Amino acid sequence: MNVSYLYSLLAVIILGLIAYVGAAIGLESLFGIVIPYLAILAFLVGFVNKVLDWAKSPVPFRITTTCGQQKTLDWIKPSTIDNPTTTRGVIIRMLLEILLFRSLFRNTRVEFKGEKVSYKWVIWLWLFAIMFHYSFFVVVIRHLRFFVEPTPFFVNALETVDGMLQLGLPGLFISGATLLGATTLLLLRRILLPKMNYISRAADYFPLFLIIGIALTGIMMRYFTKVDVVKIKELTMGLASFHPGIPEGGVSALFYVHLFFVSLLVAYIPFSKLMHMGGIFLSPTRNLANNNRMKRHINPWNPKVKIHTYDEYEEDFRDKMKDAGIPVEKE
Amino acid sequence: MGDLPKPDEMYESIDHTPPEEEWEKIESPITPGRYAYPAKDKNLSIMEFRTPGEWSPADEEWPLPENWQQIIHEGFKERLEKYRSLKIFMDTCVRCGACADKCHYFIGTGDPKNMPVVRAELLRSIYRNDFTTAGKILKKLSGGRELTKEVIKEWFAYFYQCSECRRCSVFCPYGIDTAEVTMMGRELLNLLGLNINWIMEPVANCFRTGNHLGIQPQAFKEIVEFLCDDIEEITGIKINPTFNRKGAEILFITPSGDYFADPGTYTFMGYLMLFEALGLDYTLSTYASEGGNFGLFTSSDAMKKLNSKMYAEAKRLGVKWILGGECGHMWRVINQYMDTMNGPADFLEVPKSPITGTVFNNASSTKMVHITEFTADLIRHNKLKLDPSRNDKFKVTYHDSCNPARAMGLLEEPRYVINNVCNYFYEMPENTIREQTFCCGSGSGLNTEEVMDLRLRGGLPRANAVKHVHEKYGVNMLACICAIDRAAFPPLMEYWVPEVGTTGIHELVANALVMDGEKERTTDLRFEPLKEEEDEADEG
Structure with a gap:
């Protein structure tokens, strides 16, 4: 069995310890100010560079993957979303992909049952992915509280919904629990399913462990060690307003571990598969209309190629064509 | 079809359990029945491709030109600059596994390199190593690997075990199209004159x-x-x-x-x-x-x-x-x-x-x-x-x-x-x-x-x-x-x-189709009787 996840786990543990020890021995400014700023910088520069690099390459052909009926005869109902011919259709198709993971929802699993090969509809991957992405999204929005003053109304509203279970004190946020749950499920899937285990590499496990680390430290701070939120907000507001500083009396070392993990994740995005968050918008099989036969697509580098012309062809076969009674250009 | 197993034997023999060893370490099996004969020089030259001479994929040493690594590197670079699809498909895969069992060649062979995700990784690993910052720093940890002669053999084996059918692309959350990846892989192989005759002729x-x-x-x-x-x-x-x-x-x-x-x-x-x-x-x-x-x-x-x-x-x-x-x-x-x-x-x-x-x-x-x-x-x-x-x-x-x-x-x-x-x-x-x-x-x-x-x-x-x-x-x-x-x-x-x-x-x-002036049809287009002869009924 492939145990490359152990390397990633080890890496994340060591990184966590580095931040913990670093904060304890007085490197708070490094972990609380310098590294977060560097991470944001790396993210912005890396992300923009990557997207510009993608944009630099043209889309020479319109290679839509069609997943439904084309638009042809008036009386045949076209599939306007899965096989779009208009910009509107493309936008809806993209929204369904980006917001609802439509393609993943189609997932099936092949099974050999006796003499039959069957394809069972399975939604687990889709479900875990949706849980993960949306809870992460909610968690990020909630954290705006630490960077914006006064707290925007939608953050408060979201927190009310997120905390509607009204369990414990401070009240449990559903998103935190689902984030940890979904990442754990995605991780277990990679470790336990043989095919997933086989295709997974350190680069797949690393971000998962990192996010699990983020969720765990966050949950610990909120529900168990009960860190001083006021001081943390003082630090984060300092970062957001470009007047960084370490609060008097210090913050729990656990917070620095949390912040270090977040910094690593943010900086890691542009250089890893996490760039799928940008790539999904640019995938030419999804973001183009299947209207090639109606509207010519232009390839900016359309090359001039040497073709075998009709005249050359007739030159080769003229006598045979004449004998067979096939019309020719030159008698 | 002399050497083939019986259908039930073939069916029983299909095993989707992944092997012990990582795919990167498995040499591509060049076995009869799984590789097509290489393109002949006379056909390659008509299309102005490189002509490698007589060779067989089963040969230990393949007829690569002296500077084959450079040719592949430059060819790869050129295609990245020409096709946004290639860049996106190289960068965005998260190996979620949705495509893994969608390929008919994987379903029928159980060979993990026929999972679309791994087929693309054959190219992606070289891309990471040669063209990305992370790959240059992290090497193997980022999923990169060196371009070796073994990689070329692997490309030939597996880009000619993909029929560019695009079924995997339907299921991919990013629409990654293995046909596009295979097409690029085949273009690169073409630069070395490696093609199959069933296509080139x-x-x-x-x-x-x-x-x-x-x-x-x-x-x-x-x-x-x-x-x-x-x-x-x-x-x-x-x-x-x-x-x-x-x-x-x-x-x-x-x-x-x-x-x-x-x-x-x-x-x-x-x-x-x-x-x-x-x-x-x-x-x-x-x-x-x-x-x-x-x-x-x-x-x-x-x-x-x-x-x-x-x-x-x-x-x-x-x-x-x-x-x-x-x-x-x-x-x-x-x-x-x-x-x-x-x-x-x-x-x-x-x-x-x-x-x-x-x-x-x-x-x-x-x-x-x-x-x-x-x-x-x-x-x-x-x-x-x-x-x-x-x-x-x-x-x-x-x-x-x-x-x-x-x-x-x-x-x-x-x-x-x-x-x-x-x-x-x-x-x-x-x-x-x-x-x-x-x-x-x-x-x-x-x-x-x-x-x-x-x-x-x-x-x-x-x-x-x-x-x-x-x-x-x-x-x-x-x-x-x-x-x-x-x-x-x-x-x-x-x-x-x-x-x-x-x-x-x-x-x-x-x-x-009833055509004007046609005679009464007694057979179909295959000269077989229009109606099934009801032998069994007669005999029964």
């Missing part, structure tokens, strides 16, 4: 003689006339198609497989009978005597060279528009590449059916109509006299060819036609048709005899679905709209479901 033939099979103009005419004699024998009607006739309204182009061998020839006869019944003003061309385009399986330049003949010939003959026959990858080229590569076809008119007056606005730019669109429109307007009972001995199912399904969306037209010319039509299970259809196992130039093991395994998902409807409904005829299907299905069915035959849709149309 048709390409070279098509370039020179106008069709994949290398049929010369006079022979093309003879074959067609021979098929017309058969039609006369069956219907009593003499058809005289024209060749290279200037001023015809429509140029008809179909794959050469349709006039070369059974059962494609019956479909070709079907086209001619339909056109005769309509009194269509059309012509065939000997110069553009190929609908298919094996250039698609070679390189975009080769595809363009071969495809250019369609518009060039339409222009020379002065036709108004082009009608295209039943073929799979041909229609990917026409729908997604032709107009971009060789258009604009401003010398043609927007296609209009001379029989019904329907204007095909969906083809207003390419000016080329698919024959099932054309025929569906005729039937809808009641322009054909049909007697579907002449197909009553057939219990028909329909195979969506990969490219018309996933690179076009031609799903309802063929079904509408079948339903009007046959009384017994049954769909295969939902996850095996339409956009989820399975490849015949022989697409993208892999329909050669020496890879029969691979073809039968890759064709298993399709064949197994046919077997299902055969057992459930007594299906005995597999209809399709692809010339490669018509060549690939007979041996595939013979192996997995021997009771099922293969037909094109226009063979079924012509069986049912």
Whole structure:
């Protein structure tokens, strides 16, 4: 069995310890100010560079993957979303992909049952992915509280919904629990399913462990060690307003571990598969209309190629064509 | 098929359990039955590719040029700069595994390198190592690896075990299209002169003689006339198609497989009978005597060279528009590449059916109509006299060819036609048709005899679905709209479901078509009795 996840786990543990020890021995400014700023910088520069690099390459052909009926005869109902011919259709198709993971929802699993090969509809991957992405999204929005003053109304509203279970004190946020749950499920899937285990590499496990680390430290701070939120907000507001500083009396070392993990994740995005968050918008099989036969697509580098012309062809076969009674250009 | 295991043995032997060792460490098995013979120099030189001389994939040492690493590196770089798709597909995969069991070659072989995700990783690992910051710093940890001769062998083995069917792309959350990855991989191999002859010979033939099979103009005419004699024998009607006739309204182009061998020839006869019944003003061309385009399986330049003949010939003959026959990858080229590569076809008119007056606005730019669109429109307007009972001995199912399904969306037209010319039509299970259809196992130039093991395994998902409807409904005829299907299905069915035959849709149309002045038909286009002889009933 492939145990490359152990390397990633080890890496994340060591990184966590580095931040913990670093904060304890007085490197708070490094972990609380310098590294977060560097991470944001790396993210912005890396992300923009990557997207510009993608944009630099043209889309020479319109290679839509069609997943439904084309638009042809008036009386045949076209599939306007899965096989779009208009910009509107493309936008809806993209929204369904980006917001609802439509393609993943189609997932099936092949099974050999006796003499039959069957394809069972399975939604687990889709479900875990949706849980993960949306809870992460909610968690990020909630954290705006630490960077914006006064707290925007939608953050408060979201927190009310997120905390509607009204369990414990401070009240449990559903998103935190689902984030940890979904990442754990995605991780277990990679470790336990043989095919997933086989295709997974350190680069797949690393971000998962990192996010699990983020969720765990966050949950610990909120529900168990009960860190001083006021001081943390003082630090984060300092970062957001470009007047960084370490609060008097210090913050729990656990917070620095949390912040270090977040910094690593943010900086890691542009250089890893996490760039799928940008790539999904640019995938030419999804973001183009299947209207090639109606509207010519232009390839900016359309090359001039040497073709075998009709005249050359007739030159080769003229006598045979004449004998067979096939019309020719030159008698 | 001498060396092949029995079907149940092959089926039992399929194991999807991944091996112990990581795929990066497994040397690619170059075993008989899984690799096609390499392209011959004479064909490569016609297309101006590098000629490596005589060699075999089974050789220890491959005939690579001195600077092969540089050629691949620069070729890769050039393609990254030319295709955004390649960059996106290299960067965005998260290895979620959704594609892993969607590939017919993986389902049939259990070989992990046939999982689409790993097939793409074969290229991606080199991309990371050579072209990304993370790969340059983290090396193996980021999933990169060095380009070695072993990698080239692996590419050859696995980019010629992909039929570019795009099924995985339907399920990918980012629409990553393995066909695109395979096409790029094959282009890179082409730079080294590594191709397979089953692709390069048709390409070279098509370039020179106008069709994949290398049929010369006079022979093309003879074959067609021979098929017309058969039609006369069956219907009593003499058809005289024209060749290279200037001023015809429509140029008809179909794959050469349709006039070369059974059962494609019956479909070709079907086209001619339909056109005769309509009194269509059309012509065939000997110069553009190929609908298919094996250039698609070679390189975009080769595809363009071969495809250019369609518009060039339409222009020379002065036709108004082009009608295209039943073929799979041909229609990917026409729908997604032709107009971009060789258009604009401003010398043609927007296609209009001379029989019904329907204007095909969906083809207003390419000016080329698919024959099932054309025929569906005729039937809808009641322009054909049909007697579907002449197909009553057939219990028909329909195979969506990969490219018309996933690179076009031609799903309802063929079904509408079948339903009007046959009384017994049954769909295969939902996850095996339409956009989820399975490849015949022989697409993208892999329909050669020496890879029969691979073809039968890759064709298993399709064949197994046919077997299902055969057992459930007594299906005995597999209809399709692809010339490669018509060549690939007979041996595939013979192996997995021997009771099922293969037909094109226009063979079924012509069986049912009542032509003015025809004699009473006693046989179908195959010279077989219209009705199944009821031996058993008599004997019982």
